[in-house]
Amino acid sequence: MIKRLLMMAGLIFSTPALAENIDPHNTGAQYGWAENVGWINAEPSVGGGMQVQSDKVTGWVWGENIGWINLHCQNNGTCATVNYGVVNDGAGHLSGFAWGENVGWINVGPAHGGVTIESDGRLSGWAWGENIGWIRFDGSRTWSVRVCIVTLEDLANFASDWLEAGNPPANLNEDRQVDLIDFDRFAEKWLDYCPDGWPLK
Ligand SMILES: [Ca+2]
Ligand SMILES: [Ca+2]
Structure with missing residues:
Protein backbone atom coordinates (compact mmCIF):
# COMPACT_ATOMS: atom_id res chain seq x y z
CA MET A 1 0.00 0.00 0.00
CA ILE A 2 2.74 2.44 0.98
CA LYS A 3 4.72 1.53 -2.13
CA ARG A 4 1.68 2.19 -4.25
CA LEU A 5 1.17 5.57 -2.61
CA LEU A 6 4.80 6.45 -3.24
CA MET A 7 4.38 5.52 -6.88
CA MET A 8 1.33 7.71 -7.14
CA ALA A 9 3.29 10.52 -5.53
CA GLY A 10 6.03 9.93 -8.08
CA LEU A 11 3.46 10.11 -10.82
CA ILE A 12 2.26 13.46 -9.54
CA PHE A 13 5.59 15.08 -8.73
CA SER A 14 7.91 13.80 -11.44
CA THR A 15 5.35 14.45 -14.21
CA PRO A 16 7.29 13.07 -17.20
CA ALA A 17 6.57 14.99 -20.39
CA LEU A 18 4.12 13.34 -22.74
CA ALA A 19 5.69 12.48 -26.08
CA GLU A 20 4.79 9.26 -27.75
CA ASN A 21 4.12 7.56 -31.07
CA ILE A 22 2.48 4.37 -29.83
CA ASP A 23 -0.84 2.70 -30.70
CA PRO A 24 -1.54 4.77 -33.84
CA HIS A 25 -5.07 3.43 -34.36
CA ASN A 26 -6.11 3.58 -30.70
CA THR A 27 -6.76 -0.13 -30.51
CA GLY A 28 -4.91 -0.71 -27.26
CA ALA A 29 -1.71 -1.81 -29.00
CA GLN A 30 0.47 -0.52 -26.19
CA TYR A 31 1.36 -3.33 -23.77
CA GLY A 32 4.20 -5.61 -22.90
CA TRP A 33 3.64 -8.51 -20.52
CA ALA A 34 6.09 -9.04 -17.69
CA GLU A 35 5.91 -12.58 -16.34
CA ASN A 36 6.29 -11.46 -12.72
CA VAL A 37 4.87 -7.96 -12.59
CA GLY A 38 2.06 -7.79 -15.14
CA TRP A 39 1.34 -5.21 -17.80
CA ILE A 40 3.82 -2.62 -18.97
CA ASN A 41 2.02 0.26 -20.67
CA ALA A 42 3.86 2.23 -23.38
CA GLU A 43 1.05 4.77 -23.76
CA PRO A 44 -0.18 5.55 -20.24
CA SER A 45 -3.14 7.92 -20.05
CA VAL A 46 -1.27 10.40 -17.88
CA GLY A 47 2.40 11.34 -18.04
CA GLY A 48 5.11 9.71 -20.08
CA GLY A 49 4.78 7.51 -23.12
CA MET A 50 7.25 5.91 -25.50
CA GLN A 51 8.70 7.75 -28.50
CA VAL A 52 10.49 5.58 -31.07
CA GLN A 53 13.02 7.29 -33.34
CA SER A 54 15.29 5.75 -35.96
CA ASP A 55 18.35 5.91 -33.67
CA LYS A 56 16.88 5.63 -30.17
CA VAL A 57 13.80 5.21 -28.02
CA THR A 58 12.97 7.88 -25.47
CA GLY A 59 10.20 8.54 -23.00
CA TRP A 60 8.68 6.64 -20.12
CA VAL A 61 6.54 3.53 -19.83
CA TRP A 62 4.38 2.58 -16.85
CA GLY A 63 4.38 -0.76 -15.09
CA GLU A 64 1.08 -1.39 -13.32
CA ASN A 65 2.96 -2.85 -10.36
CA ILE A 66 6.40 -1.28 -10.68
CA GLY A 67 5.87 2.36 -11.63
CA TRP A 68 7.86 4.34 -14.16
CA ILE A 69 10.51 2.90 -16.43
CA ASN A 70 12.80 5.49 -17.99
CA LEU A 71 13.81 4.49 -21.53
CA HIS A 72 16.61 7.01 -21.96
CA CYS A 73 18.78 9.22 -19.76
CA GLN A 74 17.99 12.12 -22.12
CA ASN A 75 14.47 12.19 -20.68
CA ASN A 76 15.63 13.84 -17.49
CA GLY A 77 19.03 15.14 -18.58
CA THR A 78 21.05 12.67 -16.51
CA CYS A 79 23.30 11.24 -19.27
CA ALA A 80 26.37 13.02 -17.87
CA THR A 81 25.90 11.09 -14.61
CA VAL A 82 24.87 7.69 -15.95
CA ASN A 83 24.78 7.23 -19.71
CA TYR A 84 22.13 4.72 -20.73
CA GLY A 85 19.18 4.31 -23.02
CA VAL A 86 17.41 2.19 -25.59
CA VAL A 87 19.12 2.24 -28.99
CA ASN A 88 17.48 1.58 -32.37
CA ASP A 89 19.86 0.44 -35.12
CA GLY A 90 17.59 2.05 -37.72
CA ALA A 91 16.20 -1.30 -38.82
CA GLY A 92 14.09 -1.83 -35.73
CA HIS A 93 16.55 -3.94 -33.74
CA LEU A 94 16.57 -2.52 -30.22
CA SER A 95 19.40 -2.79 -27.72
CA GLY A 96 20.64 -1.02 -24.62
CA PHE A 97 19.12 -0.52 -21.20
CA ALA A 98 16.10 1.12 -19.60
CA TRP A 99 15.92 2.01 -15.91
CA GLY A 100 12.98 1.10 -13.71
CA GLU A 101 12.67 3.42 -10.73
CA ASN A 102 11.73 0.48 -8.52
CA VAL A 103 13.25 -2.48 -10.37
CA GLY A 104 16.62 -1.40 -11.77
CA TRP A 105 18.07 -2.26 -15.17
CA ILE A 106 16.07 -3.69 -18.03
CA ASN A 107 18.02 -5.04 -20.99
CA VAL A 108 16.04 -4.74 -24.24
CA GLY A 109 18.64 -6.66 -26.27
CA PRO A 110 19.59 -9.67 -24.14
CA ALA A 111 21.52 -12.53 -25.74
CA HIS A 112 18.52 -14.86 -25.72
CA GLY A 113 15.68 -12.61 -26.76
CA GLY A 114 15.88 -9.04 -27.85
CA VAL A 115 13.12 -6.67 -28.87
CA THR A 116 12.54 -5.85 -32.52
CA ILE A 117 10.08 -3.62 -34.36
CA GLU A 118 8.35 -5.40 -37.23
CA SER A 119 7.51 -3.75 -40.56
CA ASP A 120 3.98 -2.92 -39.39
CA GLY A 121 5.40 -1.25 -36.29
CA ARG A 122 4.55 -4.00 -33.83
CA LEU A 123 7.09 -5.04 -31.21
CA SER A 124 8.22 -8.64 -30.90
CA GLY A 125 10.69 -10.42 -28.68
CA TRP A 126 11.74 -10.29 -25.07
CA ALA A 127 13.46 -7.88 -22.72
CA TRP A 128 15.13 -8.93 -19.46
CA GLY A 129 14.74 -7.13 -16.16
CA GLU A 130 17.52 -7.89 -13.67
CA ASN A 131 14.97 -8.02 -10.85
CA ILE A 132 11.75 -8.91 -12.66
CA GLY A 133 12.69 -11.45 -15.33
CA TRP A 134 11.25 -11.57 -18.85
CA ILE A 135 9.08 -8.91 -20.41
CA ARG A 136 7.36 -10.20 -23.50
CA PHE A 137 6.22 -8.48 -26.67
CA ASP A 138 4.35 -10.44 -29.31
CA GLY A 139 3.80 -9.03 -32.79
CA SER A 140 1.07 -11.60 -33.47
CA ARG A 141 -1.11 -10.23 -30.65
CA THR A 142 -3.28 -7.13 -30.74
CA TRP A 143 -2.05 -6.00 -27.32
CA SER A 144 1.60 -5.82 -28.21
CA VAL A 145 3.14 -2.37 -28.49
CA ARG A 146 2.66 -0.92 -31.96
CA VAL A 147 4.71 2.03 -33.14
CA CYS A 148 3.31 4.55 -35.61
CA ILE A 149 5.09 4.46 -39.01
CA VAL A 150 4.26 6.83 -41.89
CA THR A 151 2.91 4.61 -44.66
CA1 LIG B 1 -4.02 3.64 -26.76
CA1 LIG C 1 -0.29 24.10 -45.08
Whole structure:
Protein backbone atom coordinates (compact mmCIF):
# COMPACT_ATOMS: atom_id res chain seq x y z
CA MET A 1 0.00 0.00 0.00
CA ILE A 2 2.74 2.44 0.98
CA LYS A 3 4.72 1.53 -2.13
CA ARG A 4 1.68 2.19 -4.25
CA LEU A 5 1.17 5.57 -2.61
CA LEU A 6 4.80 6.45 -3.24
CA MET A 7 4.38 5.52 -6.88
CA MET A 8 1.33 7.71 -7.14
CA ALA A 9 3.29 10.52 -5.53
CA GLY A 10 6.03 9.93 -8.08
CA LEU A 11 3.46 10.11 -10.82
CA ILE A 12 2.26 13.46 -9.54
CA PHE A 13 5.59 15.08 -8.73
CA SER A 14 7.91 13.80 -11.44
CA THR A 15 5.35 14.45 -14.21
CA PRO A 16 7.29 13.07 -17.20
CA ALA A 17 6.57 14.99 -20.39
CA LEU A 18 4.12 13.34 -22.74
CA ALA A 19 5.69 12.48 -26.08
CA GLU A 20 4.79 9.26 -27.75
CA ASN A 21 4.12 7.56 -31.07
CA ILE A 22 2.48 4.37 -29.83
CA ASP A 23 -0.84 2.70 -30.70
CA PRO A 24 -1.54 4.77 -33.84
CA HIS A 25 -5.07 3.43 -34.36
CA ASN A 26 -6.11 3.58 -30.70
CA THR A 27 -6.76 -0.13 -30.51
CA GLY A 28 -4.91 -0.71 -27.26
CA ALA A 29 -1.71 -1.81 -29.00
CA GLN A 30 0.47 -0.52 -26.19
CA TYR A 31 1.36 -3.33 -23.77
CA GLY A 32 4.20 -5.61 -22.90
CA TRP A 33 3.64 -8.51 -20.52
CA ALA A 34 6.09 -9.04 -17.69
CA GLU A 35 5.91 -12.58 -16.34
CA ASN A 36 6.29 -11.46 -12.72
CA VAL A 37 4.87 -7.96 -12.59
CA GLY A 38 2.06 -7.79 -15.14
CA TRP A 39 1.34 -5.21 -17.80
CA ILE A 40 3.82 -2.62 -18.97
CA ASN A 41 2.02 0.26 -20.67
CA ALA A 42 3.86 2.23 -23.38
CA GLU A 43 1.05 4.77 -23.76
CA PRO A 44 -0.18 5.55 -20.24
CA SER A 45 -3.14 7.92 -20.05
CA VAL A 46 -1.27 10.40 -17.88
CA GLY A 47 2.40 11.34 -18.04
CA GLY A 48 5.11 9.71 -20.08
CA GLY A 49 4.78 7.51 -23.12
CA MET A 50 7.25 5.91 -25.50
CA GLN A 51 8.70 7.75 -28.50
CA VAL A 52 10.49 5.58 -31.07
CA GLN A 53 13.02 7.29 -33.34
CA SER A 54 15.29 5.75 -35.96
CA ASP A 55 18.35 5.91 -33.67
CA LYS A 56 16.88 5.63 -30.17
CA VAL A 57 13.80 5.21 -28.02
CA THR A 58 12.97 7.88 -25.47
CA GLY A 59 10.20 8.54 -23.00
CA TRP A 60 8.68 6.64 -20.12
CA VAL A 61 6.54 3.53 -19.83
CA TRP A 62 4.38 2.58 -16.85
CA GLY A 63 4.38 -0.76 -15.09
CA GLU A 64 1.08 -1.39 -13.32
CA ASN A 65 2.96 -2.85 -10.36
CA ILE A 66 6.40 -1.28 -10.68
CA GLY A 67 5.87 2.36 -11.63
CA TRP A 68 7.86 4.34 -14.16
CA ILE A 69 10.51 2.90 -16.43
CA ASN A 70 12.80 5.49 -17.99
CA LEU A 71 13.81 4.49 -21.53
CA HIS A 72 16.61 7.01 -21.96
CA CYS A 73 18.78 9.22 -19.76
CA GLN A 74 17.99 12.12 -22.12
CA ASN A 75 14.47 12.19 -20.68
CA ASN A 76 15.63 13.84 -17.49
CA GLY A 77 19.03 15.14 -18.58
CA THR A 78 21.05 12.67 -16.51
CA CYS A 79 23.30 11.24 -19.27
CA ALA A 80 26.37 13.02 -17.87
CA THR A 81 25.90 11.09 -14.61
CA VAL A 82 24.87 7.69 -15.95
CA ASN A 83 24.78 7.23 -19.71
CA TYR A 84 22.13 4.72 -20.73
CA GLY A 85 19.18 4.31 -23.02
CA VAL A 86 17.41 2.19 -25.59
CA VAL A 87 19.12 2.24 -28.99
CA ASN A 88 17.48 1.58 -32.37
CA ASP A 89 19.86 0.44 -35.12
CA GLY A 90 17.59 2.05 -37.72
CA ALA A 91 16.20 -1.30 -38.82
CA GLY A 92 14.09 -1.83 -35.73
CA HIS A 93 16.55 -3.94 -33.74
CA LEU A 94 16.57 -2.52 -30.22
CA SER A 95 19.40 -2.79 -27.72
CA GLY A 96 20.64 -1.02 -24.62
CA PHE A 97 19.12 -0.52 -21.20
CA ALA A 98 16.10 1.12 -19.60
CA TRP A 99 15.92 2.01 -15.91
CA GLY A 100 12.98 1.10 -13.71
CA GLU A 101 12.67 3.42 -10.73
CA ASN A 102 11.73 0.48 -8.52
CA VAL A 103 13.25 -2.48 -10.37
CA GLY A 104 16.62 -1.40 -11.77
CA TRP A 105 18.07 -2.26 -15.17
CA ILE A 106 16.07 -3.69 -18.03
CA ASN A 107 18.02 -5.04 -20.99
CA VAL A 108 16.04 -4.74 -24.24
CA GLY A 109 18.64 -6.66 -26.27
CA PRO A 110 19.59 -9.67 -24.14
CA ALA A 111 21.52 -12.53 -25.74
CA HIS A 112 18.52 -14.86 -25.72
CA GLY A 113 15.68 -12.61 -26.76
CA GLY A 114 15.88 -9.04 -27.85
CA VAL A 115 13.12 -6.67 -28.87
CA THR A 116 12.54 -5.85 -32.52
CA ILE A 117 10.08 -3.62 -34.36
CA GLU A 118 8.35 -5.40 -37.23
CA SER A 119 7.51 -3.75 -40.56
CA ASP A 120 3.98 -2.92 -39.39
CA GLY A 121 5.40 -1.25 -36.29
CA ARG A 122 4.55 -4.00 -33.83
CA LEU A 123 7.09 -5.04 -31.21
CA SER A 124 8.22 -8.64 -30.90
CA GLY A 125 10.69 -10.42 -28.68
CA TRP A 126 11.74 -10.29 -25.07
CA ALA A 127 13.46 -7.88 -22.72
CA TRP A 128 15.13 -8.93 -19.46
CA GLY A 129 14.74 -7.13 -16.16
CA GLU A 130 17.52 -7.89 -13.67
CA ASN A 131 14.97 -8.02 -10.85
CA ILE A 132 11.75 -8.91 -12.66
CA GLY A 133 12.69 -11.45 -15.33
CA TRP A 134 11.25 -11.57 -18.85
CA ILE A 135 9.08 -8.91 -20.41
CA ARG A 136 7.36 -10.20 -23.50
CA PHE A 137 6.22 -8.48 -26.67
CA ASP A 138 4.35 -10.44 -29.31
CA GLY A 139 3.80 -9.03 -32.79
CA SER A 140 1.07 -11.60 -33.47
CA ARG A 141 -1.11 -10.23 -30.65
CA THR A 142 -3.28 -7.13 -30.74
CA TRP A 143 -2.05 -6.00 -27.32
CA SER A 144 1.60 -5.82 -28.21
CA VAL A 145 3.14 -2.37 -28.49
CA ARG A 146 2.66 -0.92 -31.96
CA VAL A 147 4.71 2.03 -33.14
CA CYS A 148 3.31 4.55 -35.61
CA ILE A 149 5.09 4.46 -39.01
CA VAL A 150 4.26 6.83 -41.89
CA THR A 151 2.91 4.61 -44.66
CA LEU A 152 0.37 4.45 -47.51
CA GLU A 153 -2.62 4.98 -45.22
CA ASP A 154 -1.12 8.34 -44.25
CA LEU A 155 -0.60 9.21 -47.92
CA ALA A 156 -4.23 8.38 -48.63
CA ASN A 157 -5.33 10.60 -45.76
CA PHE A 158 -3.00 13.32 -46.96
CA ALA A 159 -4.41 13.14 -50.49
CA SER A 160 -7.98 13.38 -49.27
CA ASP A 161 -7.13 16.74 -47.66
CA TRP A 162 -5.34 18.10 -50.73
CA LEU A 163 -5.99 21.82 -51.33
CA GLU A 164 -8.48 21.94 -48.51
CA ALA A 165 -8.58 25.15 -46.54
CA GLY A 166 -8.94 25.52 -42.81
CA ASN A 167 -6.98 23.16 -40.62
CA PRO A 168 -7.45 19.57 -41.78
CA PRO A 169 -4.97 16.94 -40.50
CA ALA A 170 -2.74 17.24 -43.59
CA ASN A 171 -2.14 20.94 -42.93
CA LEU A 172 1.21 20.08 -41.37
CA ASN A 173 2.56 23.63 -41.24
CA GLU A 174 -0.67 24.99 -39.79
CA ASP A 175 -1.16 27.75 -42.30
CA ARG A 176 -4.36 28.10 -44.30
CA GLN A 177 -4.21 25.35 -46.91
CA VAL A 178 -2.88 21.88 -47.71
CA ASP A 179 -0.34 22.39 -50.45
CA LEU A 180 3.17 21.49 -51.61
CA ILE A 181 4.75 22.89 -48.46
CA ASP A 182 2.81 20.33 -46.46
CA PHE A 183 3.68 17.61 -48.96
CA ASP A 184 7.39 18.37 -48.49
CA ARG A 185 6.97 17.87 -44.77
CA PHE A 186 5.01 14.70 -45.36
CA ALA A 187 7.62 13.29 -47.76
CA GLU A 188 10.38 13.92 -45.20
CA LYS A 189 8.62 11.49 -42.85
CA TRP A 190 7.88 8.80 -45.43
CA LEU A 191 8.41 5.31 -43.94
CA ASP A 192 9.90 6.90 -40.84
CA TYR A 193 8.52 6.66 -37.32
CA CYS A 194 5.77 9.21 -36.75
CA PRO A 195 6.62 12.35 -34.82
CA ASP A 196 4.78 12.96 -31.55
CA GLY A 197 1.20 13.97 -32.29
CA TRP A 198 1.24 12.80 -35.93
CA PRO A 199 -2.21 13.71 -37.31
CA LEU A 200 -2.58 11.48 -40.40
CA LYS A 201 -3.43 8.02 -39.03
CA1 LIG B 1 -4.02 3.64 -26.76
CA1 LIG C 1 -0.29 24.10 -45.08
